[in-house]
Amino acid sequence: MAYWLFKSEPDVFGWDDLVAKGDRGEEWDGVRNYQARNNMRAMKKGDLGLFYHSNQGKEAVGICEVSAEIHPDSTTDDPRWECVDVKAVKPLPRFVSLEQAKAEPRLKDMALVKNTRLSVQPVSDEEWAVVMELAGL
DNA sequence: GCCAACGTTGGC
């Protein structure tokens, strides 16, 4: 199983919004970046991801799960853009901030730290384990 | 609100 990180601005669509969607989850639409899309193409149903609040909070707040694999993005007619569905699994007992990630040597290569503008990122097994530790899981 | 980083677009 692979791990990922999904970025969203809480003002637009935050963790609480995903939780409100329940088990059906929500389409991760609106991605217009090839790298991010390619990451979504690689996702399998059941993969887990960190839900990260960009701009406000700047912290990972919860764990979500890929509930549907890649399919066309319903918000555009452009066939290039596809997306997956995600659903909330559980909130993190302790949020893990960007600041913490930057301060943690084991996370120095994390895409979150190195490539701040990428909205859908892969997370390695090792990075996932460290984040879980910081989150109190 | 500013600006750096970076991706995309379009002229040549």
Next chain:
DNA sequence: GCCAACGTTGGC
């Protein structure tokens, strides 16, 4: 196919 111009993201 290169590269300048432009747009967007996201941290600060």
